[in-house]
Amino acid sequence: MNVPFVDFSKQYQSVKEQVDAGIKSVCERGAFILGPEEKAFEEAFAKYCGVKHAIGLNSGTDALFLALKSVGVKPGDEVIVPSMTFIATALGVSYIGAKPVFADAEDDTCNIDPESIKKVITKKTKAIIPVHLYGQSATMDPILALAKKHGIAVIEDACQGHGALYKGNRVGSMGDAGCFSFYPTKGLGAFGDGGMIITDRDDLAAQARMFRDYGRTDRYAHKFIGYNSRLDTVQAVVLNAKLPHLDEWNNMRIKHAAYYAKLLKGVKGIKLPTVASDRNHVYQTFAVRVANRDKVIDGLKAKGVGALIHYPIPVHLQEAYADLKYKKGDFKVAERLSNEVLSLPMFPHMTKEQIEYVCMALKEI
Ligand SMILES: Cc1ncc(COP(=O)(O)O)c(C=O)c1O
Numbered sequence: 001m002n003v004p005f006v007d008f009s010k011q012y013q014s015v016k017e018q019v020d021a022g023i024k025s026v027c028e029r030g031a032f033i034l035g036p037e038e039k040a041f042e043e044a045f046a047k048y049c050g051v052k053h054a055i056g057l058n059s060g061t062d063a064l065f066l067a068l069k070s071v072g073v074k075p076g077d078e079v080i081v082p083s084m085t086f087i088a089t090a091l092g093v094s095y096i097g098a099k100p101v102f103a104d105a106e107d108d109t110c111n112i113d114p115e116s117i118k119k120v121i122t123k124k125t126k127a128i129i130p131v132h133l134y135g136q137s138a139t140m141d142p143i144l145a146l147a148k149k150h151g152i153a154v155i156e157d158a159c160q161g162h163g164a165l166y167k168g169n170r171v172g173s174m175g176d177a178g179c180f181s182f183y184p185t186k187g188l189g190a191f192g193d194g195g196m197i198i199t200d201r202d203d204l205a206a207q208a209r210m211f212r213d214y215g216r217t218d219r220y221a222h223k224f225i226g227y228n229s230r231l232d233t234v235q236a237v238v239l240n241a242k243l244p245h246l247d248e249w250n251n252m253r254i255k256h257a258a259y260y261a262k263l264l265k266g267v268k269g270i271k272l273p274t275v276a277s278d279r280n281h282v283y284q285t286f287a288v289r290v291a292n293r294d295k296v297i298d299g300l301k302a303k304g305v306g307a308l309i310h311y312p313i314p315v316h317l318q319e320a321y322a323d324l325k326y327k328k329g330d331f332k333v334a335e336r337l338s339n340e341v342l343s344l345p346m347f348p349h350m351t352k353e354q355i356e357y358v359c360m361a362l363k364e365i
Helices: 009-029 035-049 060-070 088-096 114-120 140-150 202-211 233-264 293-302 319-324 332-340 352-364
Strands: 053-057 078-082 099-103 125-128 153-157 177-181 195-199 216-218 286-290 341-344
Touching: 009 035, 009 233, 035 053, 035 195, 035 233, 053 060, 053 202, 060 088, 060 153, 060 177, 060 195, 060 202, 078 088, 088 099, 099 114, 099 319, 114 140, 125 140, 140 153, 195 202, 233 286, 233 352, 286 332, 293 341, 293 352, 332 341
Parallel strands: 078 099, 078 125, 125 153, 153 177
Antiparallel strands: 053 195, 177 195, 286 341
């Protein structure tokens, strides 16, 4: 048996009719940027997240970059980001010419540790970016309290957390802004790149809307130097068709995670993901922790199981950030996690047999 890391072919079948008809209509009209489908998706996604505004963009990376710009982060400012994340969390900070300041991870949730944030706040800190890693919210209350106390903005990186809840709140809705990616493998994935900023703040929404569209106030009137970062109409068609299924697909992921946990319970050398009691986990990524990870991943590949590592190098040790002069040992938890985490196949339409095969392969290895 082969078990791919992800397979969205069945998911496509469940929305095919609406997607195909919608794309055909866009092609026939020949209007491909923003448009009524995009506006409808912004409205639906804002409602789903329980916020006032949603601004469709071309990627999650741009969502982070433009959210930081929209809250007024400037060159030379500092922005606190977790080291245990995808590098894009820090890239938006760097695009501005601001400085990413890294913080360590919590051992249980793998998310940014509020205690570590406390240690690196300075007078130059303008924002914190908690990441809802793998599909489980960061520990938001202490982060929001710290931000309030110091007058710092909170920009949530919800690129892996579509639909996840923290104390009943959707991730992305708790800070000044929330940033989403619609990269195809995400919980809500487009058929290409896409992203979104959500916010309750009118000022921030107005800024972000102009930034994504050349700083435009009218067709050929430009208030400041903006960017070209808009959500394509065909991607909005796909996302409109998929959004009503998001909760159902997240629940399918949650069921698969429970089945994995049942089959892997007590297996020596494997630690299952921990879910904190005040939030849920939507398992955009199902990351276990293993000893001898290289051996395990090679063994899984030999048995036809797709497995990946998210992420093998913590961002403070990436060559791209060598100039910041971080060194091994600076963030012990993030460094240990990056040696142990192993992402197993996870997608809503996977079968019981596929999960059983992955677990059998893991046990044999
Ligand atoms: C945590 C995190 N932040 C940011 C991004 C960037 O999103 P995108 O690939 O849409 O630019 C991703 C996804 O790739 C991500 O997983």
